[in-house]
Structure formats: structure tokens, C-alpha cells
Amino acid sequence: MIVAATRTYSQNKQAEAEAQKQATEQQALEKLQAEGGEKWAEYNSTKDYVTKQNLLKNALPAYKEASDQAQTWGMGGDSSRALNAVTTAITAALGGQTDLQVVSNTLAPYAVQIIGQEFGHGNDATVIEVSKDTHKAGRTHSGKILLLKSRKIHRIYVKLKNVI
Structure with missing residues (x-):
């Protein structure tokens, strides 16, 4: 509802x-x-x-x-993302998820945004896929695992930490 x-x-x-x-x-x-x-x-x-x-x-x-x-x-817009995050938090909390699950599911759209800013959205060369279920990042169009440089991962971590 x-x-x-x-x-x-x-x-x-x-x-x-x-x-x-x-x-x-x-x-x-x-x-x-x-x-x-x-x-x-x-x-x-x-x-x-x-x-x-x-x-x-x-x-x-x-x-x-x-x-x-x-x-x-629109899709991926700030207002749309914020509304989705609030909806996710409410439904997850009411659905009996643990606090950690609620937080991780609520922040997932923001994590995707930050990763997209770091690696580019929809570039033909590299597409980043983030799965809420597995929390894995990194596929290319050919399906090869993208090796993420530790500096970029650290920058993403710092940005995500600032969101929390």
C-alpha cells in the first residue's frame, strides 16, 4: 500500500x-x-x-x-531517489527487517549514485552493476570482472561514509 x-x-x-x-x-x-x-x-x-x-x-x-x-x-533524479529511500526505509522497518538491512537497503540508491559518479553512468566501456543482494560491483559489457583500483574504492567508501 x-x-x-x-x-x-x-x-x-x-x-x-x-x-x-x-x-x-x-x-x-x-x-x-x-x-x-x-x-x-x-x-x-x-x-x-x-x-x-x-x-x-x-x-x-x-x-x-x-x-x-x-x-x-525522473528516474535517478534526486527527488525520486529520496522518495524511494524513505519508502524503502518505512516498508523495510514495518516488514521486520533488521536495522542493518533497513539502512543498507535505504542507502543502496545513494551508493549506486556515488559509484556512477566515480566510474561513469552508462559508458560503453564500463558499466557498474551493484546488487543489493550480493553487494558486488564491477562488470563490463563483455562480462569480465572489472578490477577496481583501491584508490577509487577508498574514495567511494569515504563518500558513502559521509552519507551515513
Whole structure:
């Protein structure tokens, strides 16, 4: 029940943010077009999504805000992650898990975020997989075990320790 309610809430927040982003995107596009010039020409000439988004964000601050909100409520976003962590903590505690299990399951999304920041999210060369069940990190696309350098592991440990 708790999980379903928070999932619905999160999906609603994400949908609201996405709708706001789409509404302001049109306004940003119209403003950029009305201003014309170099930035409009760059927008029309590039096929790069990130460049187009940056031009729109610079043209209309409301679009940047709406885009940031959509990202924060999207998959892996800060608000979405925090809501999931709270939901996990509540359901795990009510489900009879031990304190250590509650803490480790609650902090798992943050551990994944920190590991992703250290090694990159979705890079073709290296994909980090973290399993809550086995607490193992390190696979590549070919399935070979990725040898994690001790310095990086230490940095991850320090960052995780600061989260706790």
C-alpha cells in the first residue's frame, strides 16, 4: 500500500514536471526564434540534443527550471531517489527487517549514485552493476570482472561514509 501510494505520487510529480517542461519548451523555442540571430541559426543547424536544450535553457530561465524539475523527478533524479529511500526505509522497518538491512537497503540508491559518479553512468566501456543482494560491483559489457583500483574504492567508501 505504501509503495503503491508513493509510486503514484512520484509518477504524478514526474508527469506534472514533464508537462511544465513541454509547455515552457514551446515558449523558449518561440523566444529563441523571435530573437533570431546566431543562436537561432545554431539551434536549426545542430542535430545535437544537448546543444539544443542548452540554447533553449539560456533563452528562457523558466524552461531551465522546468527541465531541472523534470530531471529531479525522473528516474535517478534526486527527488525520486529520496522518495524511494524513505519508502524503502518505512516498508523495510514495518516488514521486520533488521536495522542493518533497513539502512543498507535505504542507502543502496545513494551508493549506486556515488559509484556512477566515480566510474561513469552508462559508458560503453564500463558499466557498474551493484546488487543489493550480493553487494558486488564491477562488470563490463563483455562480462569480465572489472578490477577496481583501491584508490577509487577508498574514495567511494569515504563518500558513502559521509552519507551515513
